[in-house]
Amino acid sequence: MESGTARIAVDLLGGDDAPAVVVDGALRAVRADPDLHLLLVGPAEAAGEVIRALDPAQRARVTVRPVRTVVGMADHPVAARADSTVRGAVHAVRDGAADALVSAGSTGATVTAVALGLGRWPDVRRPALIATLPAVAGPVVLLDVGGSLEPRPATLARHAALGTAYAAVAHAVAAPRVGLLSVGTEAGKGDRARRLADPILAATSLPCDGRYVGLVEGYDVSLGARADVVVTDGFTGNVLLKAIEGAYAMAGGPPTGGGAPRAAALLGVAGTVVVCHGAARPEDVAAGIGLAAHLWRRRATDQVRALLDGTEAGDREERTDRTTDTEVPTS
Amino acid sequence: MESGTARIAVDLLGGDDAPAVVVDGALRAVRADPDLHLLLVGPAEAAGEVIRALDPAQRARVTVRPVRTVVGMADHPVAARADSTVRGAVHAVRDGAADALVSAGSTGATVTAVALGLGRWPDVRRPALIATLPAVAGPVVLLDVGGSLEPRPATLARHAALGTAYAAVAHAVAAPRVGLLSVGTEAGKGDRARRLADPILAATSLPCDGRYVGLVEGYDVSLGARADVVVTDGFTGNVLLKAIEGAYAMAGGPPTGGGAPRAAALLGVAGTVVVCHGAARPEDVAAGIGLAAHLWRRRATDQVRALLDGTEAGDREERTDRTTDTEVPTS
Structure with missing residues (x-):
């Protein structure tokens, strides 16, 4: 267990079985981690359930921000612009009342609320949801698992750099091996999106001594034999994670070593954010809160941000080179 | 064990570890099924290994068609036009020397050789590779798993009808439930391809009392709770199958009840064809030969073809209706 105070804002009304499941998950998290503080965002009666169930000494680590409205799974993400629990949690982070936030509500609504309330990183066109799976030789970082369903090749390349930094910072993976998920490992295998992205990833400078190992297959997500970081679009990553x-x-x-995670980190936004599966159980919500605390204690968001700034310069140089190549054709 | 003679042409040089693995697989298949006849297509020495290892009484069920060239996994599919073992197997089916064929070679090369040698069904734009997975309540039929990486919505609809007929004919599933794989079950979830395909599948007439149940998720492929037939593009299906x-x-x-299959039926072509995974083990090749014999004994290809003819008429009527709707706008 890592130490150091971590103050996590929790969306009490996010998830299919909220608030009951979130209340249970919050209780587990508070009891498991003595340095954890929770800011419960939602109806006062649900928050009261958490507080009443705790020992008096633990109660001091729980505060409440009452909010009523919830964003439904079927609602359009911009509904998050309305007053809502996830927006309340975002504001708590923005105002400095919390260090990170956790929601099991609609992913789209959370991403929208976070992007509006905390801002995106300017050089990451699409934030990525990152899941970490257990594998034989260590964790496998899979991204994206639902943030960006149809990324451009440049977004996949940016996500490769993001995932590399995340593997190094959050999971202490040295010199991460990065693969692009496809239907075979031979160059040229895959659909149009993969064939376009493969050479772009090969030319992308990766932080933390990361290296691109080329195309990997479905097995590699579960077994981790070929890559520590597997890059794919959010559609494929999402169905894959659920199939596993x-x-x-x-x-x-x-x-x-654990199964398929039901909590994912959202990277590419100016804050520490964890999204839990809508069908999260109490242990999943507790795991999500634990992940948020872990990321905050490592200052993972700031570290990843700083590592990306390094690669950005590299990309810029490469772009300049390519422009020169075009202006002065060789043959 | 089903009975009835089945004569299977086997591509001895298809697969990463051919011919050794194919030789072992063929031996297992011949020993397990007394009504099975094999036509081994490939080098005479590899075929000789199979024959020498069998009892004299079993040898009468094995014949040889010597061919030398192989299509590599990295070769372009049209390389199958050259003289090759998979082409030899296709010719054996075309000439009536075999009832079905099995190859663990490049899927693209096999599909090309089969399409050229046996022909496609005119109303199936893209043949589908169909895998059957064990699930809680019975088998789940997943298609496509690699035949068509970027299908149009109309192809997904045709594959829905194909998969429905296949579930009924090959696995005796009554009134198959058909789902479209996506990232959530609520209408509108998914990328552009899914949002386009969902209403088209809802309007598609399915054979065998099949009914479209809407969007399903990755879990449903492994667990089979919501659907007996899961329709997706070949890219997603392929990575999913390997991840499972x-x-x-x-x-x-x-x-x-069995794991993820390493043999898939190719439907939409005029013949009974089974494709094994390139990394197939001997038991996978034997399972592929067994699947081909099973499909032949049920006359699955002809039955599915006849069932599709029924739905095709339905589709045509719907198209006419829609044209009328356009010409006489209502509002």
Whole structure:
């Protein structure tokens, strides 16, 4: 268990079974981590349930910001612009009342509220949702798992750099190996998006001594044999993560080291944000709160941001080179 | 074990570890099924290994068609136009020397050779590779798993009808439930391709009392709770299938009822064709030969073809209706 105070804003009304599941998850998190402080954003009665269930000594680590409105899973993301619990949590981070936020509500609504309230990083066109899976040789960082369903090749390249920095900062992976998910490992395998992205990723400068290893396959997400970071579009990453979760359930339970995560970090925004699955159970919400605290204690967002600034310069140089190549054709 | 003679042409040189793995797989298949006849297409010495290892009584069920050239995994599919083992297997089916064919070679090369040698069904723009996974309530039919990486919505709709007929004919699923794989079950979830395809699938007439249940998620491929047939593009299906296989390996082995299949049926072509994974093991090749014999004994290809003819008429009527709607606008 890492130490150091971490103040996490929790969206009490996000998720299919909110607030009950979030209340249970918050209780578990507070009891497990003595340096954790929670700011519960939502109805006062739900927050009261958490506080009443805690020992008096633990209650001092829980505060409440009453908000009523919730964004439904079927609502359009801009509904998050209305007064809502996720917006309340975003404001708590913006105002400095919390260090990070966790929501199990609609991913689209959370991303929108965070982008509006905290801002995006200017050089990351699309924030990425990052999931970490257990694998044989260590964790596999999979991105995107739902933030950007149809990324351009340049976005995949940016996500490759993001994922590399995240693997190094959040999981202490040295010199991360980065793969692009496709249907085979031979160059040229895949659909148009992969064939376009492969050479762009090969030319992308990666932080933390990361290196691009080329195309990887579905196995590599579960087993981690070829890559520590697997880059894909949010559609593929999302269905993949859920299929792996289903496979573990079919096989009688997840492997030692943990199953498919139900909490993902949102990177590319100016704040520490964790999104839980809408069907999160109490242990998933607690894991999401724990992930947010872990990321805050490592100052992961700031570190990743600083590492990306390094690669950005590299990209710029490469772009200049390419322009020169075009102006003075060689043959 | 089903009975009835089935004569399967086997591509001895297809697959990463051919011919050794194919030789082993063919031996297992011949020994397991007394009504199975194999036509081995490839080098005479590899075929000789199979024949020498069999009992004299079993040898009568194995014949050889010597061919030398192989299509590599990295070769362009049109290389299959050259003289090759997969082409030899296709010719054996075309000439009536075999009832079905099995190859663990490049999927693209096999599809091309089959389309050229046996022909496509005129109303199926893209043949589909169909994999069957074990699930809680029965098998889940997943298509496409690599035949068509970027299908149009109309192709996804055609594949929905194909998969429905296949589930009924090959797996005796009554009134198959058909889902479109996406990132959530609420209408409107998914990328552009899914949002376009969802209403088209909803309007598609399905054979065998099949019904479209809307969007399903990654879990549904592994668990089968919501659908018996899951329709997706070949890119997503391929990475998904491999991720599930990797997850079973991580979890310490596949569930009771079998793991992720390494043999898939190719539908939409005028013949019975099974494609094995390039990294197939001997048991996978034997399973692929068994699948081909099963499909032939049920006359699955002809039955699916006949069932599609029924739905095709329905589609035509709907098209006429829509044209009328356009010509006489209502409002």
